[in-house]
Amino acid sequence: MSHKIKFKIQRFDPTKDKKTYFKEYEVSLDMWNTVLEGLIKIRNENDPCLAFRMSCKSGICGSCAMRINGRARLACKTKIQDIYKNYSEVKIEPLGNLEVLKDLVVDMEPFYAEMKNLEPWLKNSYEKGQHESRVSPEENQKIEKSGECIWCAACFSDCPSREVNKNYMGPAASVQAHRFIFDVRDEHKKERLEKITDKKIWLCAHCEKATENCPQKIDPQSVISDLREETIHNDITKTIGAKHVLAVDKSIKLFGEISESWLPVWTFGPLKVIRETKAALKLLTHKKFPTLKPKKIRDFEDITLLYHEVYKDALEKIKNSGRTRKKMVDAQRTRH
Amino acid sequence: MEKLYFDIVIIGGGAAGLRAALEIKKTKELSCAVISKIHPLRSQTCMAQGGMNAALNNNTTQGEDSILSHFEDTVIGGDYLGDQDTIQYFCEEAPKCVIELEHMGMIFTRQENGKIAQRPFGGGMFPRTCYSRDFTGHMLISTLYQEALKNDVKFFDEWYVPEILVEEGFVRGVLAFDISNLQQYTITAKAVIIATGGASTIYNNTVNAVTSTGDGIALAYHAGAPLKDIEFVQYHPTSLAHKGVLLTEGARGEGGYLINNRGERFMERYDPQKMELSKRDVICRAIQNEIIEGRGVDGCVLLDLTHLGEKKLKALLPQVYSLVSEFAGIDASKELIPVKPAAHYFIGGIDTNRECETNIKGLFAAGECASTGIHGANRLGGNSLMETIVFGKKAGENAVNYTKNNEMQKTDFDPSQGLFDDFEKILTREKGVHYSKIRNNLRETMDENVGIFRSADSLSSALKRIKELKDDYNNVACLCPDRNYNYAFFETLELESQLTVAEAVTTAALNRKESRGAHFRKDFLKRNDDNYLKHSLIYYCGGEDNKEPRIDFRDVKITRFKP
Numbered sequence: 001m002s003h004k005i006k007f008k009i010q011r012f013d014p015t016k017d018k019k020t021y022f023k024e025y026e027v028s029l030d031m032w033n034t035v036l037e038g039l040i041k042i043r044n045e046n047d048p049c050l051a052f053r054m055s056c057k058s059g060i061c062g063s064c065a066m067r068i069n070g071r072a073r074l075a076c077k078t079k080i081q082d083i084y085k086n087y088s089e090v091k092i093e094p095l096g097n098l099e100v101l102k103d104l105v106v107d108m109e110p111f112y113a114e115m116k117n118l119e120p121w122l123k124n125s126y127e128k129g130q131h132e133s134r135v136s137p138e139e140n141q142k143i144e145k146s147g148e149c150i151w152c153a154a155c156f157s158d159c160p161s162r163e164v165n166k167n168y169m170g171p172a173a174s175v176q177a178h179r180f181i182f183d184v185r186d187e188h189k190k191e192r193l194e195k196i197t198d199k200k201i202w203l204c205a206h207c208e209k210a211t212e213n214c215p216q217k218i219d220p221q222s223v224i225s226d227l228r229e230e231t232i233h234n235d236i237t238k239t240i241g242a243k244h245v246l247a248v249d250k251s252i253k254l255f256g257e258i259s260e261s262w263l264p265v266w267t268f269g270p271l272k273v274i275r276e277t278k279a280a281l282k283l284l285t286h287k288k289f290p291t292l293k294p295k296k297i298r299d300f301e302d303i304t305l306l307y308h309e310v311y312k313d314a315l316e317k318i319k320n321s322g323r324t325r326k327k328m329v330d331a332q333r334t335r336h
Numbered sequence: 337m338e339k340l341y342f343d344i345v346i347i348g349g350g351a352a353g354l355r356a357a358l359e360i361k362k363t364k365e366l367s368c369a370v371i372s373k374i375h376p377l378r379s380q381t382c383m384a385q386g387g388m389n390a391a392l393n394n395n396t397t398q399g400e401d402s403i404l405s406h407f408e409d410t411v412i413g414g415d416y417l418g419d420q421d422t423i424q425y426f427c428e429e430a431p432k433c434v435i436e437l438e439h440m441g442m443i444f445t446r447q448e449n450g451k452i453a454q455r456p457f458g459g460g461m462f463p464r465t466c467y468s469r470d471f472t473g474h475m476l477i478s479t480l481y482q483e484a485l486k487n488d489v490k491f492f493d494e495w496y497v498p499e500i501l502v503e504e505g506f507v508r509g510v511l512a513f514d515i516s517n518l519q520q521y522t523i524t525a526k527a528v529i530i531a532t533g534g535a536s537t538i539y540n541n542t543v544n545a546v547t548s549t550g551d552g553i554a555l556a557y558h559a560g561a562p563l564k565d566i567e568f569v570q571y572h573p574t575s576l577a578h579k580g581v582l583l584t585e586g587a588r589g590e591g592g593y594l595i596n597n598r599g600e601r602f603m604e605r606y607d608p609q610k611m612e613l614s615k616r617d618v619i620c621r622a623i624q625n626e627i628i629e630g631r632g633v634d635g636c637v638l639l640d641l642t643h644l645g646e647k648k649l650k651a652l653l654p655q656v657y658s659l660v661s662e663f664a665g666i667d668a669s670k671e672l673i674p675v676k677p678a679a680h681y682f683i684g685g686i687d688t689n690r691e692c693e694t695n696i697k698g699l700f701a702a703g704e705c706a707s708t709g710i711h712g713a714n715r716l717g718g719n720s721l722m723e724t725i726v727f728g729k730k731a732g733e734n735a736v737n738y739t740k741n742n743e744m745q746k747t748d749f750d751p752s753q754g755l756f757d758d759f760e761k762i763l764t765r766e767k768g769v770h771y772s773k774i775r776n777n778l779r780e781t782m783d784e785n786v787g788i789f790r791s792a793d794s795l796s797s798a799l800k801r802i803k804e805l806k807d808d809y810n811n812v813a814c815l816c817p818d819r820n821y822n823y824a825f826f827e828t829l830e831l832e833s834q835l836t837v838a839e840a841v842t843t844a845a846l847n848r849k850e851s852r853g854a855h856f857r858k859d860f861l862k863r864n865d866d867n868y869l870k871h872s873l874i875y876y877c878g879g880e881d882n883k884e885p886r887i888d889f890r891d892v893k894i895t896r897f898k899p
Contacts, residue, residue, distance in 0.1 A: 013820070015820060048815040048816040049816040049818050049822070049824065051820075051821040051822075053374075053378075055378045055379075055380075055546060056383050057545070057546060058543075058581045058663075060382050060383055060474060060655070061378040061382050061383065063375075063378045101820075102820055121441065132438040134451065136448075137448065144443060148474070150377070183441065217658075
């Protein structure tokens with residue numbers, strides 16, 4: 001059954017307009033039609049100059065990534081009924097964090113540059129011979145998911161860390177790095193880990209937007225966690241992020257809890273902490289200054305045992321925690 | 337008008353084009369450029385799901401595979417219309433091409449022993465389809481593009497080629513538009529490789545990308561190269577009904593059933609030996625028959641994957657599982673999936689020999705747009721992805737040899753005069769026939785008349801309609817005068833390619849008075865080896881007088897397997 005669906009689309013033609021503006025349309029569509037089908041209809045019947053990219057119409061080429069009602073996703077996989085559950089119009093804007101070239105077409109070059117910068121190709125020098133390299137199904141499974149990335153930039157678009165710091169490579173590049181770092185055929189793991197550390201793997205703010213947006217359901221959040229852990233296992237610990245992780249570990253081992261006074265010292269170093277004297281004094285006057293001589297907590301032995309258990313299953317736990325988070329995000333997604 | 341020069345120009349950035357570029361890059365002293373109307377990662381290749389065939393003999397659960405067996409299956413699968421010497425070459429090269437891809441880093445699904453896994457596919461006697469769950473096309477193009485980045489391949493993304501320049505039987509280069517600003521370029525080149533894919537969008541009922549419009553096929557055709565076996569268009573048996581989304585043959589390869597409204601696995605009546613893994617043309621006709629005879633469900637049949645279980649589905653067919661859920665709200669582990677055949681692959685194309693050469697010196701073609709003759713009258717699933725690699729590589733190799741051994745002829749040829757005027761007319765026309773109207777008309781006509789079942793009546797009526805639409809095209813308007821990212825304008829140019837290819841397909845179909853492989857005539861039900869064990873060739877004769885295309889035939893090369 002056809003409905004009159006309202007579209008509100010951001011327009012911008014740099015050859016004519018000084019700034020972006022919204023234009024409204026009304027299209028006859030079924031609830032099972034997709035946003036892309038709506039856009040095509042608008043261009044064919046209404047507004048021939050509307051510019052947007054598309055190709056496969058089945059969610060695998062990545063051309064039609066755009067912000068739909070505030071969230072970047074593929075227009076060809078977004079059904080009208082998905083939007084109309086919560087909104088009364090389909091609001092479309094181009095991807096974020098990238099310059100608008102015309103209407104919904106953005107300059108993807110900075111995104112591609114981040115991907116290329118990581119040298120996304122296999123690097124090894126062992127003798128190959130006439131047969132394939134052997135990769136076990138378990139080894140393969142480790143990179144199958146991150147290998148599914150279609151470079152659509154839906155994650156990159158809404159990444160707040162990228163928005164405030166252009167030196168952060170973004171979630172897609174992290175996923176791309178993962179695909180090679182954990183490929184058993186690649187021989188440049190340490191180098192790659194150094195590279196992603198330089199490109200600020202620790203800047204991810206855990207906002208979960210990448211995981212929510214990814215049309216391939218890759219869960220960049222978990223991927224980034226995996227990568228961070230891998231940097232520490234490979235002794236790359238010069239960043240604040242890594243130092244913080246190690247500081248938490250140390251604190252729990254020593255005191256059975258997180259010491260708010262010692263954590264900053266171990267994370268930032270004593271010199272930096274001294275600069276925070278003003279804040280420290282404020283805490284003192286409000287009697288909220290954390291003790292400098294934390295005692296071991298009451299059930300310290302239990303904590304130690306627990307901690308050893310955790311350490312033992314640490315890798316398992318981290319993987320599982322990613323999946324649990326993903327389950328929650330999936331549940332939330334289907335609610336929309 | 338700006339001028340550029342490259343030794344070799346490749347039109348199309350899909351698997352075939354990229355593989356050709358990688359081959360060319362091995363020769364350091366030649367310059368090469370890949371021109372693609374979309375970013376290479378968005379190419380049709382990424383949509384392929386199922387896999388690529390090679391007689392690696394990794395999966396010996398059903399006995400020992402061999403190149404000979406792959407060869408035989410391909411010949412029989414093609415209903416004996418394939419050139420057997422080329423098929424043999426293809427099957428011989430396939431295994432090393434797959435290994436080469438794996439060495440580049442392509443992610444393949446693996447067996448327990450770490451080797452590349454192989455699964456059964458339609459028309460094959462052994463499980464020889466190498467795959468990457470159901471993302472094979474995506475993994476292939478990712479690997480090739482990444483390798484191209486590593487080798488610093490020069491790309492012109494979102495540039496459109498409206499014309500190939502040919503002078504006295506030699507290729508001279510191409511014209512190109514930058515889609516971002518409509519800047520015009522003349523690119524001179526010694527050799528040109530066309531790798532632009534197929535034209536399944538001449539049908540409304542298709543699973544292919546909107547960009548699959550046959551531009552390269554039309555370019556070669558207009559330049560004087562004939563199209564071979566262009567009447568053979570493969571329908572894929574299982575497209576998700578009403579959505580135009582492909583569900584891989586791998587679903588049947590992993591054990592899926594096809595069911596009619598009586599709950600029967602109806603393939604038993606059509607091919608009891610191979611059942612759901614019969615040749616694609618047999619299955620498509622079977623499905624259509626079931627529907628026509630009233631045993632369908634809402635114009636479809638049902639794909640049953642429920643017995644595979646959720647775990648196996650998510651492990652081996654994750655894309656199918658997710659597509660069916662996202663596009664139709666179906667849980668494939670619990671419910672049946674409505675499917676029907678949809679136009680999918682161009683078996684025929686630009687006539688090339690085993691060396692990817694056309695009849696124009698310096699012009700090569702590879703991939704779906706080309707017809708080397710390996711698929712005959714029907715392509716086996718898994719042979720197309722393999723074809724892009726084997727012949728992409730060959731085209732690259734031969735383009736290099738040609739370039740090294742031929743001097744650029746001095747020429748006064750200046751193509752800039754007048755060629756862009758037509759385009760300006762379309763761009764600025766304020767009143768005319770809207771391109772989407774002509775296009776919709778064309779696609780409906782092709783669906784109705786030039787689909788799985790054809791007849792002299794249906795084909796003649798289609799041809800008449802196509803000519804009327806070509807007339808309308810003389811007055812076509814895109815109604816947008818913008819010079820930047822004017823997709824309406826480029827869709828109008830693509831429409832010309834679609835009309836050209838549609839006319840060629842229909843004319844060739846009318847002239848093949850037999851049924852063979854994917855070409856089925858209700859008025860000529862039998863295969864006629866006496867008169868038609870030949871390739872059809874169609875030549876463009878249009879020009880000023882708008883002459884009818886010329887049809888010719890060429891004997892099929894039989895070396896080993898007699899029909």
